[in-house]
Amino acid sequence: MAEALEGRRSTRRTATLASLAAELGVSRTTVSNAYNRPDQLSPALRRRVLDTARRLGYPGPDPVARSLRTRKAGAVGLLLTEALSYAFRDPVAIQFLEGLALACEDNGSGLLLVPVSPEAEDVGAVARAGVDGFVVYSMPDDDEHFAAVLERPVPVVVCDQPTDVPDVDRVGIDDQAAMVELAQHLAGLGHRRVGVLCMRLSLDRNDGFASVSRQDSARYEVQRRRLAGLRDGFTAAGVDWSTVPVVERFDHTEAAGAHAFDQLAERHPDVTAVVCTSDILALGALRGARAAGRDVPGDLTITGFDGVPAAERAGLTTVRQPSLDKGRAAGELLLDRGDRQRSRTLLLPTELMVRQTSGPPKS
Amino acid sequence: MAEALEGRRSTRRTATLASLAAELGVSRTTVSNAYNRPDQLSPALRRRVLDTARRLGYPGPDPVARSLRTRKAGAVGLLLTEALSYAFRDPVAIQFLEGLALACEDNGSGLLLVPVSPEAEDVGAVARAGVDGFVVYSMPDDDEHFAAVLERPVPVVVCDQPTDVPDVDRVGIDDQAAMVELAQHLAGLGHRRVGVLCMRLSLDRNDGFASVSRQDSARYEVQRRRLAGLRDGFTAAGVDWSTVPVVERFDHTEAAGAHAFDQLAERHPDVTAVVCTSDILALGALRGARAAGRDVPGDLTITGFDGVPAAERAGLTTVRQPSLDKGRAAGELLLDRGDRQRSRTLLLPTELMVRQTSGPPKS
């Protein structure tokens, strides 16, 4: 980045507040006031200062120097699970971003997307971010970037995962309870032979079946809890969870969902319901199932999680979560003045959306 | 923002590089080197420095102070047409963002979304952004925020509009030529009675027909050029452009597109083709047309512009533009070292995608 930006425009690095003051024969204070406290000087003098500034090409107080002095950067840092660019492919993340952006806007704060290189050791980006606080979106347990955030002496708000971090506010949903509810819905319809499609459970790629022990030790708390909710709900309905096939996918795409469905269906052709831990996966599964000639919900039930717009269009039965509200709440939690006593946790409501991809089992 | 972030965590503002050095009995340089130039001191000493830092709760060099000293912020600022949050609703903007994020990632730069309040005078946010350069996405002519960006002594890259800004690089497409091609396609099919749906042409809301003079004086250059392209293309086919109805919409949503279609169809029921200057509008028009019982493309042709995923799914005939590439190119143009001589303009290719919403006129 060093010389990268040494361009045409940047060469006109010219006047400073001090040189302007000298030129005008006034003190630096006065010039500073002209910009920051217009009421502290006569309008005439202020006008003179600003005019001279323009003539000298003085661009106004340097933002970085001001930040150093005032001890505030005017920006919120955002740390994301994946590469920065991935966020713009995931509809849930996009909605979260929109909500967060809204909160920042209201506050006049900038939103700094912290570059987290692919698998980078480069924790440096976190240390180098000039921000007044961090919002951390859905990180795996024991993430080093997150650890780096915690090192910084600024407030932090986590969305979703990980939970139970001392001195850190959090906003999320009750993933486990939401899944219990979904399981009850399906069990109520009569489903007993179910299969599950879930997102990655650890940092190492495992595109295939996930054992119960792998499920329980998942490094992604959200997935762990969603699976736990399904286990609780189905177990209560008399299903032996250890017999329930869970297929994991590292990539979070519809294609992955479709392929995971094939894998599940091949080995367990008898399942009557496929529960997916995300809408994207479910949408893919739906496509895969229909491509395989299955009738949904006629002879197969498929459900998702998240409540993205595409799921609604597809009539997918799913659990809706307020992604945008999570973003806004995270921003507000970070930026809101006031009662910042002990760490707060905000759990937002979810809603089971029964639509057209779930029904009673065929037989 | 001031006290907003004075929280639990932030109170542990403690050691500085200087106090650490004092504690260790070494110079500040040494401590600085421990962080920035590990090769400049013995591993043993470095370890001692780092250990003591941890013990004292020293979080490492303050990013803002470092930025002041090194004269680089490590971040790129992004200025967007609308409120920050709008960007996350527009699929074209999202793709642009993704591309830009990719370029930033590669460079290890942060991406700072500059908060531009709704209709804010608050140009201050631009002045206050600690960034090494700005990417400006599709701004109207004579925008004051953009003007504020130009005041800053840093490099600037504009995407799309406005064009012809001195000393500023630009990336975009040839909107006019792309529309000429589309017009030729439609004229070739035999369409002579056409109608147009376009995005806002100025900052004041005008949800209705736009006169030729309003078209020509549009403050949004992209819309101006797309309309000009249509005019050129259809005029060449013998159409009197002054008779072509152009319906404008301030909001860029499918609902607006559908409603605009109704408005057009009511007053000009005889048009055989509706050309929209964006896919969103076209998707809305398509919905409106079908809701009105029209057969597309049977008795009505509808086209879009942009090439968003939803347009592909809908089989919409449109002009595809490489939104992601534009974002990446903008980032690279800003960050790439090297030949930064005079201002560069990068025009990316577009492609006419003839799909299932265009066909010969009915009669």
Added chain:
DNA sequence: GTGAAAGCGCTAACAG
């Protein structure tokens, strides 16, 4: 209404 003094916390020559 205006100025003087005192750094914010850090890095970068350049000596040693």
Added chain:
DNA sequence: CTGTTAGCGCTTTCAC
């Protein structure tokens, strides 16, 4: 390999 010297550009009491 380590320390000295000089600020980066600005804001902010606190007197005048």
